[in-house]
Amino acid sequence: MNSTTCTVGDYLLLRLKEMGVKHIFGVPGDFNLGFLDQIEAMDQLEWIGNCNELNAAYAADGYARINGIAALVTTFGVGELSAINGIAGSYAEQLPVIKITGSPATSVANSGAYVHHTLGDGDFEHFSRIFKEVTVAQTTLTEENAADEIDRVLKECWLYKRPVYINLPSDISYKEIKAPKSPIQLPEFKSEINQLNTFLNHTLKKINQAKFPVILADYEVNRYHLNEKLGNLVNKSGFPIASLSMGKGVIDETHPQFIGVYTGSLSDPYVKSRIEEADCILSIGVKLTDSITGGFSHHLDESKLIEIHSSYAKINQETYNTVSMSDILELLSESVEHRDNETQNIKPFYKRKEDINLVPTTQALSQERFWKQINCFLNQEDVLIVEQGTSFFGASNMLLPEKTTFVGQPLWGSIGYTLPSLLGTQIANPNRRNVLIIGDGSFQLTAQELSTILKNKLKPIIILINNDGYSVERAIHGPNEEYNDINMWKYSQLPKVLDMEENSISIVATNEKELDDAFNLANSQDKLIFIEVIMDRLDVPELLGALGKIFAKQNAY
Known part of the structure; x- marks a missing residue:
């Protein structure tokens, strides 16, 4: 048999465990108590109760930064709205957090009754609509859709490294369903081979024509756990590398090719000159926000930029929408010609x-x-x-x-x-x-x-x-x-x-x-x-x- 029978709540928890979740943060409320019983009964899962829902969301964000994925549970309305600031932060900074709301029973929601924790207008979808703005996928679970919808939103969370929203009505958590036995297949961005080859050819040509290329790396490398591949490219190329503060630590700062943190006009003069005077800038996982660029005081010549992001890349004012950072870093490392330190004249950050x-x-x-x-x-x-x-x-x-x-x-x-x-x-x-x-x-x-x-x-x-x-x-x-x-x-x-x-x-x-x-x-x-x-x-x-x-x-x- 390719399927098994289990409750909706248990199926969700088993999938979380498969993805690496070992702790679940949150605050109890009367609409999620049944699901919390299931958490307590689940082996290798620990409940971490917080003082309030906002703090639970912040804690889940921190957990995701180290663990790679996180989950939190609140009650409907008052609880989830308390958490939304933290979820918005995880969305902005690309952290995969699974937000689970314990909500009123399906029959109550369908009746439009004026129950507590609602706005008293019979509309039970106000809050799920709000969460659409700060999550990459949303669902309300039913007995019929639970297995498929749980897998769908969890895969979106994993792929895009952003929060998702799961509305779990109190009566649905214990409904028995047929669920797949096989482990969840977590997706990765895949490159279209022709686009990838074309982009790499243009990139290598631009790099080879440059006398003073440089790498500028940021937080997206951390989110997709591509630090090792970035390190391989740095070692193979011999290029100097700087980070932005949002991605600080993206490469060991004691590395002999690491020159420091770029902050636009507020940068260390050596870092500023190496980045802004480079004739080719490999920009890897970078998002240029005001607080990390000295209030947008950066000066990066677009004609010299090669932008590489998690699922797309840009060069020579052309965008390649189906190429992955992972593939690009791997293939560039195999193809790039090494420059020695004498020609690059790198002044390492650790020595300065x-x-x-x-x-x-x-x-x-x-x-x-x-x-x-x-x-x-x-x-x-x-x-x-x-x-x-x-x-x-x-x-x-x-x-x-x-x-x-x-x-x-x-x-x-x-x-x-x-x-x-x-x-x-x-x-x-x-x-x-x-x-x-x-x-x-x-x-x-x-x-x-x-x-x-x-x-x-x-x-x-x-x-x-x-x-x-x-x-x-x-x-x-x-x-x-x-x-x-x-x-x-x-x-x-x-x-x-x-x-x-x-x-x-x-x-x-x-x-x-x-x-x-x-x-x-x-x-x-x-x-x-x-x-x-x-x-x-x-x-x-x-x-x-x-x-x-x-x-x-x-x-x-």
Whole structure:
């Protein structure tokens, strides 16, 4: 037999397991409780309950960045709308998150009854229509369509690396259906051979004519897990490579051909000149957004660009719509002629960052020196999560140790994202050290998820920058205005309030020596470490200060 009998809920969970989901995030509500029973009963699946649905969505996003796929469950209406900001962020930044909504029973929805968690107008499709804007596929499961629809939307999620929406009515979860026995066949983008060959011929011709080619790589390489193929191309070609900050860590930053992070006019002068004066730019998985290009201050000559994306490519103003990044990287690596370092004259990023070491003093902490201390503290294979604002822009020009994963959200930029995201990244791989750097304003938005981190006995290092308010907004407009102020908290005491089993240590650092002592303690303890770092309210990283002026002009302030 090619089919088996199982319930709709169990079939969905079995498919999630096949795709690599081991944990499901969310919040219980009366329309999803039956499905949660099925999650609890399913072997090798663990329920991670969150403090609210928005935090659950953020956690799922972080989990997907490390695990490759994630799922979360909320109730209908109030629960799913609370989560939608996080889902929109996953859509913007291309993270495969499966959003499951437990909804009223089919008979209730068909009757148009004015039940709770609805708008009281008898229309039960308001919220599924809203989710169409931020998901790549949607479905409402029925007894008849469940097996086919589950497979359809999960394949779309996998292929496009974007969220999908599954509406699971409370009565459908336990309906028995015939479902295929065979594992789900996960799709990949495939190239049309003639288009692929034509594109490669044009690309190799352009490369061979160039004297100073360069590779510019970004986040899409990470999303499609093509880092190894990118690395092969870099090694075979001998070309210098830069990243954008959204894709920071796309290649090991200690690689001798890595020259740094390109940020438009705000780039390091050497990186700016190598990228903008190159006579051929292999742009791989790049999306040029305002916050990573210095407010669109990049200058990339389109006549010199070769654009390679997950499922299409462009060269000489012609688009090839059925070629895959995976195939292009593989075949280019086989065909490209190697250039040696003498002809390329590469100045590696790691050699230009040899000044990162410093001797800690008792002087007050400053943004300029703080990031050098962070750089010295990081280890190989760390997961570094940086909040949008001071943390992201301070960290974007750091030299990452080998095999470090860099997590930020520069496109969607929803402040507060990183604390729940840390929950997801750490649960996805508990064996890697996770280091979060977050500002006080962002922390106040999602602080309660610290309790979930402690509940699950996770042991990350959380560095909270206490600079008394919204520093990004101050850098853009209103540095001394009351609306950029926040209420001061005793941040270092929060872990003690939320930690009933004393699995955490809190420290306050006001100067470099105290921070150095805190880092030494963190390296010797097997507990969650919470370090509150005190800084001046108007001290911001150089890059953020410059970008703030650009955004102020962009916003016509």
